[in-house]
Amino acid sequence: MIETDQLTRRYGHLTAVDALSIRAEPGQVLGLLGPNGAGKSTAMRMIAGFLAPTSGTARVCGHDVRREPLRAKRALGYLPEGAPSYGEMTVREFLVFIARVRGLRAEVGYRRFEEVVGRLQLEDVLEQCIDTLSKGLRRRVGLAQAILHDPPVLMLDEPTDGLDPNQKHAVRQLIDAMARERTILISTHLLEEVHALCNRVVIIARGRLLADATPAELEQRSRYHGAVSFSAPGSGVSQEMLGRLPQVASIEVDPLDGRITVFPKPGVRILEPVEELLRQQGLEVSEIQLERGRLDEVFRHITTGAGAAERTA
Amino acid sequence: MSPTMAVMRRELRSYFVTPVAYVFLVIFLVLAGILTFYTGDFYERGQADLQPFFTMHPWLYLILVPAVSMRLWAEEEKGGTLELLLTLPLTLRQAMLGKFFAAWLFLGLALALTAPLWITVNYLGSPDNGVILAGYLGSWLMAGAFLAIGACLSTLTRSQVVAFILTALICVLLILAGQPQVLDFFQGALPRKLINGVAHLSMLRHFEAIARGVLDARDLLYFLLTILAWLAAGVLVLDLKRTR
Helix, strand or coil: CEEEEEEEEEECCEEEEEEECCEECCCCEEEEECCCCCCHHHHHHHHHCCCCCCEEEEEECCEECCCCHHHHHHHEEEECCCCCCCCCCEHHHHHHHHHHHCCCCHHHHHHHHHHHHHHCCCHHHCCCEHHHCCHHHHHHHHHHHHHCCCCCEEEEECCCCCCCHHHHHHHHHHHHHHHCCCEEEEEECCHHHHHHHCCEEEEEECCEEEEEECHHHHHHHCCCCCCEEEECCCCCCCHHHHHCCCCEEEEEECCCCCCEEEEECCCCCCHHHHHHHHHHCCCCCCEEEECCCCHHHHHHHHHCHHHHHHHHC | CCHHHHHHHHHHHHHHHCCHHHHHHHHHHHHHHHHHHHHCCCCCCCCCCCHHHHHCHHHHHHHHHHHHHCHHHHHHHHHCHHHHHHCCCCCHHHHHHHHHHHHHHHHHHHHHCCHHHHHHHHHHCCCCHHHHHHHHHHHHHHHHHHHHHHHHHHCCCCCHHHHHHHHHHHHHHHHHCCCHHHHHHHECCECHHHHHHHHHHCHHHHHHHHHCCCCCHHHHHHHHHHHHHHHHHHHHHHHHHHHC
16 A cells, blocks of 8 residues: 655755645555656655655555655565666676565575566566666566565556557556556556556646546546547538537537537437437438547646646635 | 675676776776886885885875775766665665675775785795785775765765765875875964874874784774764765755
């Protein structure tokens, strides 16, 4: 479990993390989401014990990072931003070093080493210097380092940043596989990642907590939630007629591809009425879609002025 | 294995995977030889001892020890590995000691490789090997003191060049502190007690005492305390950096 309690960090006058209280439970993948410079990395560095909080505190598996830093660090596997590692070492040397510092006994350490190397498919590069590895491989070495001691809590700072789509997929699968019995906190600014991985999302901007919800709940906040969009090429779908439906709030037409989006009034389902209308009119619709809501729009709304002001008011 | 040992072994290994260690060793041995035979008049003195060899060590270390110590923390900070190291379950003290011992052992190795000189002296005459051993001990302790200073100053900056210059500067001050020229300069301007105090801080004085073969507990204590104080200061800086 990870808990932060009014966690605050100031650099001079700048408040990087402002009274942040979040909580992640075992079995949860909590996504820490925010624009660049929102304070995600600073918050994680405090939880990991690299930075000292200005005020407030954090607990890892119940161990306060200020009072019991070593216990907290033992319970935690941490991948710092950019996955730093000692470039002049080989992958094997590096992982052996980590195992030694973490005090893994020989037989346990060996078993874990084999398991982690297998899981992250590092067998072929074990004797290579980390400096000579590709970005994706280096990230995997960083992940291996983080999970080597089989920690109950895992914290990954932008684990897929800079990876190609296949590598991203592999890392996500790995996180997914480990999620069941662990607490995982990942930071990201990639919204697709939230969909793919997280079962809970915390959005922060300028160090402040702005939202704490499930991805589905966030999507419901989108004005696209429940909207119906369709393409009807070459036909003059009457916007007027759609507008006359009692359930419809507004209609937008994409100026580029002519795609029509119909927005419902709050809490009303409009897929059926719209389909019904289109059928009655005998209009050819190539494809029709019920929107779940757009996270990027919610994210933008929450983290830019409007949402932030609303929240603090 | 304790975290200190793990860090020490990692550091020691990292010296030898790059050519830096070998370059250092060669430069150290060549310089030590040149200084002993040419500047120190090893043969001309006609005495079977290593006095000219040890006399040059403070000046040799002045250049070479900062070169070893400058990277200790500055490199970790620059490469981002500091975050990795300090989020592993080890204390700052353990990390500092691990790094220090690795560098100190490395300098010990460099010193041990000058053994042919010792063999030469024994071949040419019959020196007092006890004095020579004391000289080696004193030299290694002095290297440790310089190293501890460098380790502390390396935490202050991410630039290895700055760490090098700062370390060399402090070390030269500590060497010169006991020289009569320096003390005479302050004669009259400062109270006598203070000048005596400064003279006692001098590395040279304590080193020369040990190198003469006189193992006084106070001289040993001087070096051990210097090492501990600077390492503690380095740990303090690292801790302050977490809150700054």
